[in-house]
Structure formats: structure tokens, C-alpha cells
Amino acid sequence: MKFKKATIAVHSGLNTDIQYGCVSPPIYLSSTYNFIDFKEPRLHDYSRRSNPTRDIVQNALSELEGGNGAVLTNTGMSAIHLITTCFLQPRDLLVAPYDCYGGSYRLFSSMHQRNAYRVKFINQNDKLALQEIFDKQPRLILIETPSNPLLRVVDIAMICKLARETGTISVVDNTFMTPILQNPLSLGADLVVHSCTKYINGHSDVLAGVVIAKEPEFISKLSWWSNNIGVTAAAFDSYLLLRGLRTLLPRIEIAQNNTKAIIDYLKQQKLVKQIYHPSLKDNIGYKYALKQQKGFGAILSIELKGNNELLKLFLSSLKLFTLAESLGGVESLICHSATMTHAGMSVEARTIAGISDMLLRISVGIENKDDLIFDLDQAFKIVSK
Structure with a gap:
């Protein structure tokens, strides 16, 4: 788009x-x-x-x-x-x-x-x-x-x-x-x-x-x-x-291109249960995104298969993605919503909203997309052993 x-x-x-x-x-x-x-x-x-x-x-x-x-x-x-x-x-x-x-x-x-x-x-x-x-x-x-x-x-x-x-x-x-x-x-x-x-x-x-x-x-x-x-x-x-x-436009362009490449990669990963991004046809409100947005953005979330131990190992294995709150910076960040940005919500409220303990939110930055995919790939290989 x-x-x-x-x-x-x-x-x-x-x-x-x-x-x-x-x-x-x-x-x-x-x-x-x-x-x-x-x-x-x-x-x-x-x-x-x-x-x-x-x-x-x-x-x-x-x-x-x-x-x-x-x-x-x-x-x-x-x-x-x-x-x-x-x-x-x-x-x-x-x-x-x-x-x-x-x-x-x-x-x-x-x-x-x-x-x-x-x-x-x-x-x-x-x-x-x-x-x-x-x-x-x-x-x-x-x-x-x-x-x-x-x-x-x-x-x-x-x-x-x-x-x-x-x-x-x-x-x-x-x-x-x-x-x-x-x-x-x-x-x-x-x-x-x-x-x-x-x-x-x-x-x-x-x-x-x-x-x-x-x-x-x-x-x-x-x-x-x-x-x-x-x-x-x-x-x-x-x-x-x-x-x-003054750099908002080129940052958005690069981050969106990186996000598309990362989503294409994540679709092939067996440990990824679900991908959430407005560009995906099965995403809730996809038809509205086409109508009211000029692009799909550079934030995505993924739900992993497995347990907390797998989640912790995956996060600790990442080298380029920083485990941190916030988003929208030049650097790529990854966040565990349930214990970070949405920790102020009760377990019941998070459950109603669909925010599971295996959900990770990713803010894609402007680094080289091949480097970002390589980092994700090596982390998935570690947790798959």
C-alpha cells in the first residue's frame, strides 16, 4: 500500500x-x-x-x-x-x-x-x-x-x-x-x-x-x-x-519495509502461533485499514507456542531486538505485554482483551532487515533445540 x-x-x-x-x-x-x-x-x-x-x-x-x-x-x-x-x-x-x-x-x-x-x-x-x-x-x-x-x-x-x-x-x-x-x-x-x-x-x-x-x-x-x-x-x-x-517520513518508510520482510519470515516459523498486523487479511479490521490508513505501520505482535521457559529463552537469545517498553524508535524493540506495558490490567481484563502470556509486541526499527531476520532466526533455532 x-x-x-x-x-x-x-x-x-x-x-x-x-x-x-x-x-x-x-x-x-x-x-x-x-x-x-x-x-x-x-x-x-x-x-x-x-x-x-x-x-x-x-x-x-x-x-x-x-x-x-x-x-x-x-x-x-x-x-x-x-x-x-x-x-x-x-x-x-x-x-x-x-x-x-x-x-x-x-x-x-x-x-x-x-x-x-x-x-x-x-x-x-x-x-x-x-x-x-x-x-x-x-x-x-x-x-x-x-x-x-x-x-x-x-x-x-x-x-x-x-x-x-x-x-x-x-x-x-x-x-x-x-x-x-x-x-x-x-x-x-x-x-x-x-x-x-x-x-x-x-x-x-x-x-x-x-x-x-x-x-x-x-x-x-x-x-x-x-x-x-x-x-x-x-x-x-x-x-x-x-x-x-524532520526524519519521520523516511523512518516510517524503512520501518514498514522491514516489517513486511519480518512478517514474511515469521509466517514460516512453526513456533509462531499467530501474527497480528493490519496488513494481514485475517487481522481484525483489515477492511477498515485498507479504507482509512495510508500504510500498515511497523508494529506487529506474535503469539508463540510453548511455555514461559521457552519465552524467556527466546527473549534472552535475541541480540539486536532489545527487551524494552515503548516503540517507534530507530531501534527495534520487543515487549512482553502481559508483564510490561499491560501489567496494570488485571489478568481477567487481559484475558477478555486477548492478551495472552505468550504474546510479544515488536516495534520494528530501521536497522538492516536481513540483520533483524538473522537475529530472530538464530533465537528460534536456539529454542527449537
Whole structure:
């Protein structure tokens, strides 16, 4: 599948420095700014509220997603928390995927227990369940597609249409796809959220998140609350995101090509029980992926045959794949979801979501694909002895 090439270089702060003509924009590290005179503040007065470097990133990400503004936060989870803080009150209902990222699941469950708002986790591919939940007029619905870690895809346009009809705010977590491969605002979403820690940065050295809005009035509320609770991103982190953003397109291209080669290899492995990736025809939501995505992404999951001892030996035998959480960096990572990213979910919740103890999530990097396949092959040979 071919995907549209976004004009990232135009929107990442290049050649915006009027004073010296710097190709890359300078970092504005100042925490505060002087007033022109009494009751005459400048555009920026305090960097928790706004910062020139952060402004560039926010504008770039908003343009790439086709939005009307963005708020950059200090982590992906603070972006999620900002949305719920801004738009939900006690007794409001939040609808979330039953197979969402473990950190989101943990946050929603804990806030539900504190009566900050109510949450209902559902299978968003179940049209009957969707209709039943929208009959309850939820305040907000979070859509995560492809899902983490099982790469299930749901119909963004259909869910957002149902949300509009009931006055529900629709939010799409677009971390796995990035603005290169999927643009949820064009499919009807009100808000898009990213963990910029992942692909947008791409170098595993920054924590950040972003909320991008279709309508300016949402940004006004989100900006006020981000300053109020202090979740805005730092200037240096914003600068590093600009660096990562400029290489997003080639990184995605290489990682996707590597992923295709790895999937072709894994199909031949007898110890692989199941492969999860949106490019596979038996993957849940494959038909939606064809319709709403410009590519299939570079995250896949596999379920191995065997027991925990085999799993441990396989992981310890890998040399190029690093056992670690997170994803979207230039390096290839492998993660045991049940004990790492989704450890905050109960065993029962993981079972309902289909996250088994033999499931591994792989974030494919930009290394040589032959080297990556060789590493997997030697590990499979060791556990097959």
C-alpha cells in the first residue's frame, strides 16, 4: 500500500529565524519574559503557559494532522489525562476500547474508582455494543486504532458519526500510525492524541504528548487546562521533537519495509502461533485499514507456542531486538505485554482483551532487515533445540 508523503520540512520550523537566518530554529529556554510595560505583557509571559519553541512544534503537528491548533504536553499519558480533565466531570461517561494501551486502561480505571468520571470498556468492533453505549449518551469516546498490542482496527468514520449524533466528543489515539499514515480528523474525529515519545520523536530520548483539535474552541479549553495543571512540554524537549519530526517520513518508510520482510519470515516459523498486523487479511479490521490508513505501520505482535521457559529463552537469545517498553524508535524493540506495558490490567481484563502470556509486541526499527531476520532466526533455532 502506498501512502501520502507529507511535507514535513515545510512545517517544522525551518528558516523561520528572521534575526540570524538559522536553518534550524533556536531553543528558547527562558522560563519567563519581561513585560513591555505595566499591564503590557508580550506574546509569551511564562513558559508553562506558552513558549516560542513549543509553539513551532504545536503548529507543525496541527498542520500535519489537518487541525486548528495543538497543545504539546510532557508525556503521552498527560495528553490523555489533559483531555479527560478538560472535558469530563463526575458522572460523565467515558467509553474506551477493551484492548487499549495498558497505561490508558490503568488511568481510566483508577479515576473511575475515585469517582472522577465513569468508564466503560467495550469492543469497538461490536456494532451492537457501540449502539447500546451511545444510547447512554457518553461525554467522550476514545478510539485506539490499530489497538495496542493486538493491532485490531476499528472504523473511525463510523464511530465518529455515531458520536456526533449523540453529542459525544470523539478522540483518536493516532500514536501507531502518525500523521503520515492516518489522519483521524479528516475521518470525523474531534481530537487526535499522540504519544510523541514514540514515532514523532523517533530516537527514544524524549517524553512528550500532543492533543490536536479540529475546532479552535477545543484548543482554548485545552490550553487553559494544560497551564492550570502544569502538563506542558519543556522547550528543549520541543526542540528535539522538531529534529525527530524532520526524519519521520523516511523512518516510517524503512520501518514498514522491514516489517513486511519480518512478517514474511515469521509466517514460516512453526513456533509462531499467530501474527497480528493490519496488513494481514485475517487481522481484525483489515477492511477498515485498507479504507482509512495510508500504510500498515511497523508494529506487529506474535503469539508463540510453548511455555514461559521457552519465552524467556527466546527473549534472552535475541541480540539486536532489545527487551524494552515503548516503540517507534530507530531501534527495534520487543515487549512482553502481559508483564510490561499491560501489567496494570488485571489478568481477567487481559484475558477478555486477548492478551495472552505468550504474546510479544515488536516495534520494528530501521536497522538492516536481513540483520533483524538473522537475529530472530538464530533465537528460534536456539529454542527449537
